[in-house]
Amino acid sequence: MPEWAISTQALEKVYGGRPAVRELNLEVPSGSICGFLGRNGAGKTTTIKMLMGMARPTAGAVTVLGHDAATREGGVGIRRRTGFVSEDKALIPGLTARQMIALTRALYPSWRTDLEQDYVRRFRLPLDRSVERLSKGMRTRLALLLALARAPELLLLDEPTDGLDPEGIEQALQSIVAAAAEAGTTVFFSSHRLAEVEQIADRVAILEDGKLVVNDSLDELRASYRRVHIVFDDHAPEQLRALAGADMPGARSVSVLAKSNVDEIVLEARRHNARAIDITPVTLKDVFLESVGR
Amino acid sequence: MLWRFAARQTQLRFWLALAGALFLAGLVVYKYPVALERLKLDSAPGGAPEAQAIYANYLWNRWFSLLGALWVVYAFIMAGNGVVPQTSCTLTGGGAGVLYMLSLPVTRARLLYTRAAVGAAGLALLALTGALSACAFSPLAGQSYPLLTAVAHAVILAGAGMGVYGAFVLLAAILNEPLFGIVAYVLIAITVFTGISRTFHSSAVFSLFDLLRGTSYHVDGVFPWTGVLAGLAAGALFIRVAATAIEHRDF
Amino acid sequence: MFRPSPSSGVPIYWQLMEQVRHAIDTGELRAGDQLPGIRRVAEDLVINPNTVAKAYRELEHDGVIELRQGAGAFVADNGRAGAIAERMRRARPVARRAVEALAALGLSEEEMRRLFESELLRAHAKGGD
Numbered sequence: 001m002p003e004w005a006i007s008t009q010a011l012e013k014v015y016g017g018r019p020a021v022r023e024l025n026l027e028v029p030s031g032s033i034c035g036f037l038g039r040n041g042a043g044k045t046t047t048i049k050m051l052m053g054m055a056r057p058t059a060g061a062v063t064v065l066g067h068d069a070a071t072r073e074g075g076v077g078i079r080r081r082t083g084f085v086s087e088d089k090a091l092i093p094g095l096t097a098r099q100m101i102a103l104t105r106a107l108y109p110s111w112r113t114d115l116e117q118d119y120v121r122r123f124r125l126p127l128d129r130s131v132e133r134l135s136k137g138m139r140t141r142l143a144l145l146l147a148l149a150r151a152p153e154l155l156l157l158d159e160p161t162d163g164l165d166p167e168g169i170e171q172a173l174q175s176i177v178a179a180a181a182e183a184g185t186t187v188f189f190s191s192h193r194l195a196e197v198e199q200i201a202d203r204v205a206i207l208e209d210g211k212l213v214v215n216d217s218l219d220e221l222r223a224s225y226r227r228v229h230i231v232f233d234d235h236a237p238e239q240l241r242a243l244a245g246a247d248m249p250g251a252r253s254v255s256v257l258a259k260s261n262v263d264e265i266v267l268e269a270r271r272h273n274a275r276a277i278d279i280t281p282v283t284l285k286d287v288f289l290e291s292v293g294r
Numbered sequence: 295m296l297w298r299f300a301a302r303q304t305q306l307r308f309w310l311a312l313a314g315a316l317f318l319a320g321l322v323v324y325k326y327p328v329a330l331e332r333l334k335l336d337s338a339p340g341g342a343p344e345a346q347a348i349y350a351n352y353l354w355n356r357w358f359s360l361l362g363a364l365w366v367v368y369a370f371i372m373a374g375n376g377v378v379p380q381t382s383c384t385l386t387g388g389g390a391g392v393l394y395m396l397s398l399p400v401t402r403a404r405l406l407y408t409r410a411a412v413g414a415a416g417l418a419l420l421a422l423t424g425a426l427s428a429c430a431f432s433p434l435a436g437q438s439y440p441l442l443t444a445v446a447h448a449v450i451l452a453g454a455g456m457g458v459y460g461a462f463v464l465l466a467a468i469l470n471e472p473l474f475g476i477v478a479y480v481l482i483a484i485t486v487f488t489g490i491s492r493t494f495h496s497s498a499v500f501s502l503f504d505l506l507r508g509t510s511y512h513v514d515g516v517f518p519w520t521g522v523l524a525g526l527a528a529g530a531l532f533i534r535v536a537a538t539a540i541e542h543r544d545f
Numbered sequence: 546m547f548r549p550s551p552s553s554g555v556p557i558y559w560q561l562m563e564q565v566r567h568a569i570d571t572g573e574l575r576a577g578d579q580l581p582g583i584r585r586v587a588e589d590l591v592i593n594p595n596t597v598a599k600a601y602r603e604l605e606h607d608g609v610i611e612l613r614q615g616a617g618a619f620v621a622d623n624g625r626a627g628a629i630a631e632r633m634r635r636a637r638p639v640a641r642r643a644v645e646a647l648a649a650l651g652l653s654e655e656e657m658r659r660l661f662e663s664e665l666l667r668a669h670a671k672g673g674d
Binding site for chain 1: 295296298299302303304306391392393394395396397398399400401402403541542544545
Binding site for chain 1: 551552553554555556557558583584587588591592593594595596599659662663666667
């Protein structure tokens with residue numbers, strides 16, 4: 001197994017003159033669970049489609065599971081070994097859940113009937129209902145089942161918990177973690193729920209306006225960021241207010257998101273006779289909002 | 295196994311089209327006595343051969359023309375259900391499914407060829423069923439229609455019609471909705487209505503619709519080999535071009 | 546035994562390590578006891594298996610647990626678990642005195658907790674760990 005399940009170099013996609021993804025250098029190590037964050041329209045779906053070989057890159061290189069995703073043969077190789085859930089949880093209209101499973105099963109030699117039946121039971125899928133009459137939650141579950149039962153080496157999931165109720169979210173996350181724990185499946189999933197990314201991911205990639213702004217392990221991120229809250233007797237000095245990014249002249253306190261410059265900030269605060277200095281750990285939400293420029 | 299996706303997905307429409315063809319064939323044959331009366335002939339004049347010629351003429355004019363039009367519309371629906379599902383033709387609604395098809399471990403070209411082949415098979419069956427049902431129902435009107443002639447009509451319709459079907463597949467592969475719908479409707483109108491106007495004005499202009507309903511075969515007894523082969527060749531060529539075009543399309 | 550809270554900002558592997566140490570301190574885990582397997586912990590808690598593996602590796606590195614090939618993870622038998630308990634026992638009066646002193650200054654429980662956490666984090670940042 002190659003060291004990187006996903007590796008892109010200067011990947012670019014332009015749709016009708018508008019760049020959707022720019023200079024993307026993304027690396028996801030084999031066996032990791034990577035959360036893919038970004039605002040709506042940041043280019044997450046386009047990136048995932050390129051990784052699947054379903055959208056042709058305008059420029060740059062993209063290697064997934066050792067295949068070149070920009071070639072036809074490479075794309076077929078990737079799709080054979082990857083479980084995919086699209087953003088709209090697209091299934092084939094006119095088919096029942098049972099037919100979707102039977103027809104998909106025939107296309108994947110690695111299909112595991114035991115997993116399939118396990119998930120049918122666990123998700124309580126109404127097998128004989130046609131897919132357009134399934135609720136969004138059931139469609140998502142069915143899409144997940146189809147992705148997981150082929151025992152994939154890689155899961156590319158575009159918002160796999162979108163539209164699910166809390167029980168459904170837990171089931172979805174459980175199934176993703178089980179695939180990673182039992183088969184060492186690499187997972188790359190986009191999400192807007194930072195809490196679930198913090199829960200199951202060990203890596204985080206953040207996309208902003210088509211560019212990657214963070215691509216790091218979650219523990220690294222947590223270790224390197226700190227929130228420093230400083231209170232002054234009088235109003236806060238200008239340098240620190242500038243660091244905080246929010247300029248509220250006259251405010252008596254500032255809150256700075258520090259990255260490896262905690263000591264510097266604390267010294268600066270002491271120099272200005274700070275009354276109280278509080279250092280607290282950050283959450284992924286802090287890092288995300290900071291990275292996408294608020 | 296890929297073909298089963300397309301077959302499952304279109305089976306409802308296929309059975310509906312087949313049932314429609316059977317029903318209409320029965321209706322056309324059943325109405326024959328009424329048509330005869332309207333011609334103010336209470337019984338076929340002259341001998342048996344002449345009576346049979348009148349019936350054959352009636353069937354061609356009513357049934358094979360109608361079957362041709364039905365077939366062209368069904369070709370449009372099947373083409374709209376290619377790799378790029380066009381919602382204007384999917385009776386089940388929702389043009390979704392394209393992303394799922396594209397995520398399968400096959401090339402887009404194979405996806406298109408498979409679906410085009412399933413469509414073509416359905417169309418061939420429709421032509422054959424339509425033509426043969428006319429034979430089968432004829433005794434109900436106290437008439438008969440030669441089996442071989444019916445099969446020849448089916449071969450002409452399906453063979454020459456492949457050109458039309460291929461053109462629809464190519465359009466569906468390169469055009470987005472609603473453009474595909476508009477262009478396809480215009481094509482249907484041109485194909486069918488030039489044929490109908492031809493029946494009234496009998497101009498010398500080549501009519502695709504006349505080719506499809508086997509005008510030369512019925513009138514002069516000449517099997518239109520050139521037309522059938524040209525239709526098959528054009529259909530294959532159009533689908534080949536569509537497979538190339540679909541590789542370069544963004545979804 | 547494990548109750549990680551993913552959104553606290555503290556790395557989950559670190560929380561798991563603390564919880565194992567705590568269980569040893571309270572006697573919930575004793576030398577030779579087997580810890581649940583990585584897969585089971587990951588699936589039960591719905592957290593990343595790599596995170597559980599990392600916590601176990603670090604605990605082994607610290608001598609708190611032993612990873613036996615194919616058998617699983619066990620609380621170390623080499624007396625370190627006892628040593629930790631002993632260290633904690635001796636430290637307890639120090640912490641008690643500090644809390645009493647802070648209470649005398651009028652600090653609430655919540656304020657004390659924040660103060661301790663802030664000091665720990667500063668020590669952590671300085672240590673460059």
